[in-house]
Amino acid sequence: MSADEQIGSARExxxxxxxxxxxxxxxVANRLEFLVGRALEQECGISHLMYEVLLILGRxxxxxxxxxxxGRAQVLTTGxxxxxxxxxxxxxLVERADDPADRRGRLVRLTPLGEQTAVRATVLHRDNLRHxxxxxxxxxxxxRFAEDLRVLSRAVAKEVPRLx
Amino acid sequence: MSADEQIGSARExxxxxxxxxxxxxxxVANRLEFLVGRALEQECGISHLMYEVLLILGRxxxxxxxxxxxGRAQVLTTGxxxxxxxxxxxxxLVERADDPADRRGRLVRLTPLGEQTAVRATVLHRDNLRHxxxxxxxxxxxxRFAEDLRVLSRAVAKEVPRLx
DNA sequence: GAACAATAACTGAGCAGTCAGGTATCTGGG
DNA sequence: CCCAGATACCTGACTGCTCAGTTATTGTTC
Numbered sequence: 001m002s003a004d005e006q007i008g009s010a011r012e013x014x015x016x017x018x019x020x021x022x023x024x025x026x027x028v029a030n031r032l033e034f035l036v037g038r039a040l041e042q043e044c045g046i047s048h049l050m051y052e053v054l055l056i057l058g059r060x061x062x063x064x065x066x067x068x069x070x071g072r073a074q075v076l077t078t079g080x081x082x083x084x085x086x087x088x089x090x091x092x093l094v095e096r097a098d099d100p101a102d103r104r105g106r107l108v109r110l111t112p113l114g115e116q117t118a119v120r121a122t123v124l125h126r127d128n129l130r131h132x133x134x135x136x137x138x139x140x141x142x143x144r145f146a147e148d149l150r151v152l153s154r155a156v157a158k159e160v161p162r163l164x
Numbered sequence: 165m166s167a168d169e170q171i172g173s174a175r176e177x178x179x180x181x182x183x184x185x186x187x188x189x190x191x192v193a194n195r196l197e198f199l200v201g202r203a204l205e206q207e208c209g210i211s212h213l214m215y216e217v218l219l220i221l222g223r224x225x226x227x228x229x230x231x232x233x234x235g236r237a238q239v240l241t242t243g244x245x246x247x248x249x250x251x252x253x254x255x256x257l258v259e260r261a262d263d264p265a266d267r268r269g270r271l272v273r274l275t276p277l278g279e280q281t282a283v284r285a286t287v288l289h290r291d292n293l294r295h296x297x298x299x300x301x302x303x304x305x306x307x308r309f310a311e312d313l314r315v316l317s318r319a320v321a322k323e324v325p326r327l328x
Numbered sequence: 329g330a331a332c333a334a335t336a337a338c339t340g341a342g343c344a345g346t347c348a349g350g351t352a353t354c355t356g357g358g
Numbered sequence: 359c360c361c362a363g364a365t366a367c368c369t370g371a372c373t374g375c376t377c378a379g380t381t382a383t384t385g386t387t388c
Contacts, residue, residue: 018293019286021310022196023216024317029193030239031320032186047374052187067337075194080375082338087374104336104383122183129182136319137312145312146185148305153188155300156195164377211344231367244345246368251344268353268366328347 036128044121049074050088051125054118057094057110064097064109068162077163093117200292208285213238214252215289218282221258221274228261228273232326241327257281 037048046054056073057065071081085108088094093114099105110118137145201212210218220237221229235245249272252258257278263269274282301309 016286016290017310018297019290021306021313022200022293022297023219024310024313025189026193026197026212026216027238028313028317028320029190031324033190034239035320035323036186048190049374052190055187068335075198077376078337079339079377083374099336102336102384104381106337122180126180126183129186132320132323133182133186133316136316141308141312142185144305144308146181146188148301148309149185149188149192152297152300153192156192156199156296159199159296160195213344232365241346242367243347243369247344263366266354266366268351270367 032132035132036125039124039128040121043124044117045091046093046117046121049084050093051118051121053084053088054093054110054114054121057108058115058118060109062109064107066099066105066107068105070108072162075160075163088114196296199296200289203288203292204285207288208281209255210257210281210285213248214257215282215285217248217252218257218274218278218285221272222279222282224273226273228271230263230269230271232269234272236326239324239327252278 033048040046040048040051044051052074053070056070060069067078067081067085070076070085071078076084085094085096089096092111094108095111096106096108099107197212204210204212204215208215216238217234220234224233231242231245231249234240234249235242240248249258249260253260256275258272259275260270260272263271
């Protein structure tokens with residue numbers, strides 16, 4: 001037992017393997033989001049959250065996505081989505097249209113500028129991630145890691161309720 | 165190729181393996197933080213960030229930790245640390261003392277209530293994490309996952325500058 | 329088909345962080 | 359020794375979210 005693992009009530013309670021791993025998971029996620037978010041901000045003028053929204057809108061294509069779908073994909077309240085889309089619309093990245101199938105709803109879709117920005121941002125983002133991460137683990141570790149993460153992602157998503 | 169993987173400029177640019185994995189990493193982290201954060205809030209009256217601070221203060225022990233060390237451990241500006249510790253001090257979880265070795269600095273340490281809360285929160289937190297995660301992956305996957313995460317954590321931490 | 333609950337999006341108020349700028353203290357070179 | 363620059367923390371103004379409450383529309387039940 002090393003010097004910084006001595007006994008202490010708060011200390012010993014904390015040193016649970018899962019708790020520590022979880023702390024690291026959040027730490028890695030926070031720091032990576034900081035790093036790539038800063039780059040996206042500077043090079044493309046968008047936050048990382050906006051980038052994620054550009055991606056899911058790009059995947060959705062067609063007539064667009066409901067606000068509520070965006071709130072479920074990212075973890076946001078409806079108020080948060082409204083304001084996020086407000087800013088993205090003001091920046092010319094997306095546009096809102098009435099949903100012909102439900103007059104309460106709005107459909108959000110990419111503008112040409114939004115699509116263009118998504119492509120530009122992805123190139124930057126991908127290079128950034130490769131530079132930060134690719135050499136840190138051997139390729140087969142990455143494959144396993146990605147697969148495990150996929151499993152976790154599905155499991156955890158089910159536990160999160162829809163936010164209002 | 166399935167229906168939702170058709171060609172499209174924003175779409176094809178996005179489907180980079182690393183970008184998708186990164187998105188999932190952040191998604192899992194966000195959702196888990198939401199779930200365990202909500203439980204901590206309800207049961208112990210603290211945010212997950214406060215919990216992390218209680219942990220590192222518990223590990224540090226002794227005369228306490230400088231504000232700047234807290235800002236480095238979590239990714240926070242000095243202003244953010246000041247306000248976070250303000251709230252924690254108001255809640256009686258920590259206390260500030262002058263640093264005898266540097267009259268600019270303050271040392272932050274746990275109060276008895278803070279130590280007690282750290283223990284109580286950890287029990288809850290650990291059980292929550294087990295319930296959410298333990299059965300999702302076989303044990304040896306967890307070991308590999310935790311180890312890879314440890315490597316990533318060290319690599320990424322070096323890239324994040326100190327915030328002001 | 330009228331009443332009632334549920335749902336989609338929006339809004340005002342509040343809160344937790346950032347950013348930029350301030351003061352007090354420390355440190356190292358001339 | 360002293361002064362310039364770095365460092366530690368704090369503060370005012372701002373931002374981006376949440377929360378709770380509102381309106382408009384949809385689905386449901388009798």
